[in-house]
Amino acid sequence: xxxxxxFIFLLFxxxxxxxxxxxxxxxxKIQRVIEYxxxxxxxxxxxxxxxxxxxxxxxxxxxxxxxxxxxxxxxALVFQNLDTINLNATLKDMEIxxxxxxxxxxxxxxxxxxxxxxxxxxxxxxxxxxxxMQEDRDLLLGNEPNIPxxxxxxxxxxxxxxxxxxxEQTGKSTLDLFEKGIAVPLEINDFEVIYRxxxxxxxxxxxxxxxxxxxxxKFGQLFLNKGKWKEKQLIxxxxxxxxxxxxxxxxxxxxxxxxxxxxxxxHDKSYAEGLLPEGSFVATGAWGxxxxxxxxxNTVIAHKVMTDIPSKQRKRVTRKEFEQLIILISKSxx
Numbered sequence: 370x371x372x373x374x375x376f377i378f379l380l381f382x383x384x385x386x387x388x389x390x391x392x393x394x395x396x397x398k399i400q401r402v403i404e405y406x407x408x409x410x411x412x413x414x415x416x417x418x419x420x421x422x423x424x425x426x427x428x429x430x431x432x433x434x435x436x437x438x439x440x441x442x443x444x445a446l447v448f449q450n451l452d453t454i455n456l457n458a459t460l461k462d463m464e465i466x467x468x469x470x471x472x473x474x475x476x477x478x479x480x481x482x483x484x485x486x487x488x489x490x491x492x493x494x495x496x497x498x499x500x501x502m503q504e505d506r507d508l509l510l511g512n513e514p515n516i517p518x519x520x521x522x523x524x525x526x527x528x529x530x531x532x533x534x535x536x537e538q539t540g541k542s543t544l545d546l547f548e549k550g551i552a553v554p555l556e557i558n559d560f561e562v563i564y565r566x567x568x569x570x571x572x573x574x575x576x577x578x579x580x581x582x583x584x585x586x587k588f589g590q591l592f593l594n595k596g597k598w599k600e601k602q603l604i605x606x607x608x609x610x611x612x613x614x615x616x617x618x619x620x621x622x623x624x625x626x627x628x629x630x631x632x633x634x635x636h637d638k639s640y641a642e643g644l645l646p647e648g649s650f651v652a653t654g655a656w657g658x659x660x661x662x663x664x665x666x667n668t669v670i671a672h673k674v675m676t677d678i679p680s681k682q683r684k685r686v687t688r689k690e691f692e693q694l695i696i697l698i699s700k701s702x703x
Contacts, residue, residue, distance in 0.1 A: 393418070393702060393703055394418075394423060394424075394701050394702060394703060395701050395702075395703050398697070398700055398701035399416075399424055399698075399701045401697055401701075402414075402416075402424070402694065402697045402698050402701055403424065403426045405693070405694060405697055406426050406427075406694060407426070409684075409686050409690040409691075409693075409694070410657075410674065410684030410685070410686055411426065411427060411657070411672060411673070411674065411686060411694075412427050412428070412431075412433075412582075412673045412674050412675040413425075413426065413427035413428055413429045413431065413581075413582035413671075413672075413673040414426040414427060414429075414582065414670075414671070414672055414673070415429055415582050415583060415585070415586040415669075415670070415671040415672075416668065416669075416670050416698065417586045417589075417590065417668065417669045417670075417671070418666065418667055418668045419667050420590060422583075422586070425582075425583075427582070427673070428582075429581060429582040429583045429671075429673075430559075430581045430582075430583055431581055431582075431673075431675075432559050432560065432561065432579050432580060432581050433579055433580075433581075433673065433675055433676060433677040434563075434577060434578075434579050434654075434658075434676050434677060435577075435578050435579070435580050435585060435654050435658050435673075436577070436654030436655040436656065436658050436676070437652075437653060437654040437655060437658070438578070438585070438652045438653065438654040438658050438659075438660055439528075439575075439576065439577045439578050439654075440528050440632040440652070441588075441632045441633055441652035441660070442547065442551070442578055442588065443528060443531055443532055443535065443543075443576065443632070444485060444531075444631055444632035444633075445550075445551065445588075445591075445592075445604055446535055446543065446546045446547060446550060446551070447481070447485065447531060447534075447535055448596075448604045448605055448608045449546070449550045449551075449603065449604060450535065450538070450539050450546070450550075451605065453538050453539050454481060454534065454535070454538045454539070455481065456480065456481045456482040456485070457480055457481070457482060458480065458481055459477060459478050459479060459480050460472065460476070460477045460478070460479050460480075460530075461474075461477040461478065463534060463537070463538065465477070465530065465533065465534065465537075466572075467493055467571055467572055467573065468568070468571070468572040469568075469569070470493055470494070470571075472491070472493075473514045475514045475516065475517075476489075476490075476491050476514050476517070478517050479491060479517040479518075480517065480518070481531070481534060483517050483518050483527075484527040484528070484530060484531045484534070485531070485631050485632065486518075486521070486617060486629075486630075486631065487521055487522060487523060487524055487527055487617070487629055487632075488517070488518050488519065488520060488521050488522075488617065489517055489524065489526070489527045489530075490510055490514070490515030490516065490517055490518075490519060490520045490522070491510075491514075491515075491517075491524070491526055491527070492506065492507070492510040492511065492512065492514075492515070492526075493526050493570075493571060494526075494570040494571060495524075495525045495526040495529055495570055495571045495573070496525065496529065496565055496566065496567045496570055496571065496574075496575050497525050497565070497575055498524070498525045498526065502523065502525075505522070505523065505620075505621040505622075506522045506523065506524055508621065509521070509522040509620060509621065510522050510524075521617045521619060521620070521629065523619075523622075523629070525575065526571065526573070528575075528632070529571065529573040529574060529575050529576075530573050532573070532574065532575070532576045533573045533574075542562075543562050543576045544562040547560070547562060547578070550603065551588065551591070551603070554598050554599070554601065554603060555584070555587045555588070555591065555598060556587075557580070557584045557587060557588075559581065559584075560578065560579060560580050560581075560584065561578070561579040562576060562577070562578055562579075563576070563577045563578070563579065564576055564577075565577065579677075581673075582671045582672070582673040583671075585658075585660050585671035585673065586660070586669050586670075586671035588660060589652075589660040589661070589662050589669035589670075589671060590669050591603060591604065592604075592609055592612075592633075592650075592662050593662050593663075593664060593667065593668075593669055595609045595610070596608075596609045608631065611630065611631055612630040612631050612633045612635075612650050613630060613635060613648050613650055614630075615630060615631070616628035616629055616630030616631075616635045617629050617630070623688050624636065624637040624639050624640045624692075625637075625640055625651065625653070625688050625691075625692065626653075627640070630650065632652075633650045633651065633652055633662075634650065634651050634652070634653060635650055636649060636650075636651070640692065640695075641692055641695040641696045641699055642696055642699075644695075644696060644699035644700070645663065645695060645699060646663060646664070646665035646666065647665075648664050648665060649661065649662060649663045649664065649665070650662050655676070656674040656676050656683060656685050656686065657672060657673075657674040657685060657686030657687070657690075657691060658672065658673060658674060659671070659672040659691060660672075661695070666702065670695070670698065672686070672691065672694070674686050
């Protein structure tokens with residue numbers, strides 16, 4: 370009898386707790402969000418408010434590639450290690466070169482800060498800089514060396530060199546830095562760091578990550594908390610705040626990518642019919658990977674498309690489709 374009463378008590382409390390968490394959301398409209406996510410091919414979705422998951426869809430614990438969301442993670446690791454990484458140090462100071470094409474003396478004046486802001490201006494070949502991404506970079510940077518800090522471009526060369534600097538300056542691998550700096554405190558138990566390198570283009574390798582959608586939401590929550598996790602400041606608050614106050618207005622991008630601040634994107638005011646609050650920011654990855662941080666709502670949205678399958682079997686969620694998903698989520702708030 371006591372066990373039955375305890376079960377009923379726990380069941381009631383679970384229901385009540387979920388009701389409390391969803392009190393600012395319209396359940397019928399949230400159901401439409403889930404239906405639309407299924408329609409567009411979302412693999413997994415998490416909507417997390419006040420640190421609690423209020424909506425989830427799909428397998429949110431399946432680990433897979435997060436693609437270019439890696440850049441926001443690398444930035445976080447840099448900011449965690451400012452005791453050994455000087456943001457004003459130049460590539461020359463750190464004895465950074467490239468191969469097979471050497472950096473010029475002008476290019477070697479690039480600072481770590483320029484890499485974080487995507488303003489190195491360095492137009493060297495690099496892995497994963499293909500298609501329209503390459504065309505946009507060529508259009509913005511041209512073929513001649515640029516003065517560091519004067520031209521913005523979405524540039525995988527910058528992000529790969531940041532990884533080199535991170536590892537050389539700390540003497541630790543990206544795997545070790547991520548595990549101790551982020552995975553352990555956030556209780557991320559299942560993840561992978563993967564490297565890809567094409568030395569015919571550049572000596573600097575790309576470091577990528579495989580995470581679950583649940584853990585993507587945790588990473589977003591860390592930024593929503595302004596770098597704080599369980600009373601411990603894991604990332605200096607000033608660098609979190611700079612994402613939306615010290616960003617560069619971009620060129621040749623979408624309304625989701627109006628600005629670029631320390632490896633996160635800032636939306637144009639027209640994005641999602643203007644329903645997304647100012648001060649929001651997003652990390653994006655190929656095929657539709659997203660971590661959206663919305664401080665005004667105290668909410669994080671993590672969105673996953675499965676790409677650990679043959680490319681012919683993948684379903685891309687386009688920027689327009691994700692924008693429509695955000696419109697539906699915005700209209701679900703009460």
